[in-house]
Amino acid sequence: MQHQIALYFTPYCGTCESAMDFLEDHGIRYERRDVLAHPEYMTDLMYHHRSVHGTPVLVIDAQEIHQGFDPRAWALALGLE
Numbered sequence: 555m556q557h558q559i560a561l562y563f564t565p566y567c568g569t570c571e572s573a574m575d576f577l578e579d580h581g582i583r584y585e586r587r588d589v590l591a592h593p594e595y596m597t598d599l600m601y602h603h604r605s606v607h608g609t610p611v612l613v614i615d616a617q618e619i620h621q622g623f624d625p626r627a628w629a630l631a632l633g634l635e
Contacts, residue, residue, distance in 0.1 A: 559584035562611040573610040573623040
């Protein structure tokens with residue numbers, strides 16, 4: 555089953571870059587959402603997930619969220635392990 559993946563990030567964020575590298579290294583297709591270039595992305599994310607307050611944020615199927623980059627947790631959530 556193909557999941558719909560979105561990654562909310564900010565440019566020049568080392569952790570965000572590591573998160574993108576992780577997704578790309580594992581062949582995960584995802585939508586990049588730059589919250590500085592498009593502030594409405596963060597507004598929308600915070601509206602639906604009130605606990606979000608920074609990047610990177612991985613959203614799976616518009617429901618499951620993972621704030622911060624934790625490779626093990628992301629691998630489990632994405633079915634890589």
